Each structure stands twice: as structure tokens, then as C-alpha cells.
Amino acid sequence: MFDCAYLIEILTPLRSDQENAKENMDRFAGRYRRIMDSGSGVTIPDNPMGRLRFNALETIENCGLTIDPQRMVMNLNTFHTKEELDAVLNRASEMGVKFLLIIRGDGGPDLPALDPQRIGGRKSVTTSIDLIRYINTAYADKFITGAAFNPYKPIDFETRRLQEKIAADAKFVITQPIVGSYPNVDGLKNLGIPVVIEAWMSKNIDLLYKSVGKKTDASAVAYDPVKNLNALHDAYPQNCVYLSMLSFKMDWKRILPKL
DSSP states (O other): OOSSSEEEEOOOOBTTOGGGHHHHHHHHHHHHHHHHHTTOEEEEOSSGGGOOBOOHHHHHHHTTOOOOGGGEEEEEOSOSOHHHHHHHHHHHHHHTOOEEEEOOOOOOTTSOOOOGGGGTOOSSSOOHHHHHHHHHHHTTTTOEEEEEEOTTSOHHHHHHHHHHHHHTTOOEEEEEEOSSOOHHHHGGGGGSSOEEEEEEOSSOHHHHHHHHTOOOOGGGTTOOHHHHHHHHHHHSTTSOEEEESOOSSSOHHHHOTTO
């Protein structure tokens, strides 16, 4: 589905850091161009950890960058007003964005929660399933939506949720970062849709485990992200890999074997 071996994550600048706005935008532009020049795809989170950032589209426009529809994934979560959500989706369509990763999101004091009733939801909070269904209904044929999968949650629950996302017309899956072959991820090959495997490229594995709610185990001892990436390529040789926390100070040719 994706025209690349890797999807590399980059963050847009924080809105609060006005003093360094130009420097931050220039840094984003340089990283974006480096990713595209490497032949990889770019993936841009939506206000991760509940911190208010410039959105992907306004950052790309501000920096004078271009979008390759086959090599960009824009993340979108449920912490937007309905008006803001529709404005983002309409602008994304105009700019040529094709792939959207839909997640519930972290939320935060500066982020409004989307009213579920305004997009056809039936629960007290908007779920990623609601948002996937809304986009594939209100913006039919404009986007290809994807869903997240957390293999650290009880497998029956998470598999059922993923099946609901697929029923809402999600067309691809991106896992949470895993260490080596993971049984709960292995079963995803039976779903019949592309699965992107996420690799944690920081040595700080404790930060990953904290973010996904997993207890530290033996795999956290002397964690080597490059060795883990190679182990993931061995275990899932046909899968595109999502790289989170990748250093831009390193020589990627030395650590990313599929470049």
C-alpha cells in the first residue's frame, strides 16, 4: 500500500514556542526534506501527549513543502471541534493528502473533545471507530483511513476493537512499537489488510513501556533499537515499518537496512 519501506515520524513545532518559531519551522522543513530524499514516507502526529502543536497542513504550507500522496500519513485524533475537523479534512483533500491514521488521541487542557453526536457517535465520548466511520461516510473516496493496534492490551478486546475499525472501512493498521516478533501482532496477517509494524528507535525503552502501559521486562535491559529493527525485518520482511523517535543526527544508511 505504501510506496516505501519506512514511514518516519516527525513532530510539528509547538505553538507555545513563539520565540523560536522560525528556527523550529526551518528544522521541520529540513527533516521533512531529508525523509523524502531518502525515499521514505513521512508520518506526522496530531498534538501528541496533548501538547498543542501546529497541524501538519499549516506547517507544510508555511515551509513551502510539497506532499507526495503515496508517501505521507497524516494522523488525526478526536480532540478537535467539529468545525476544525471538517476544515482540516477539506484542506487535506485539497492538498492531496490520501492516508490518514485515525486514533483517539491523548487529549489535554488546550484541546477540545469532539462531540460524538455531531459525527454520528452513540457513546458519551468520540471513539476512533466513530471518527473512522464519519470520515469514510462524509468524505467517501477522498481518503484511505488506517487504525492503530495496541498489542499490549488484552488481545480479545483489542482484536474486537480492530475488527470494528475495519468494519468502519479502515484499510490499514499501524501497531504500537514492538520488540522483536510479537505473538499478538503475528495474528494480524489474517485480517487481509496491510499491517505497518512500529519500531522504537530510541534507547529509552522505559519511555515506550510507560506510554503503552506495559511493565518493564527483560527486553528493556540494554535495549538496542538498531538490533530490534533488524529483528523486526527478519520477523516481518514484507511489512512497511513505522520509525518513531528516529535520530536525525545519525547516518541512516548505517542503521536502516532497507534504505
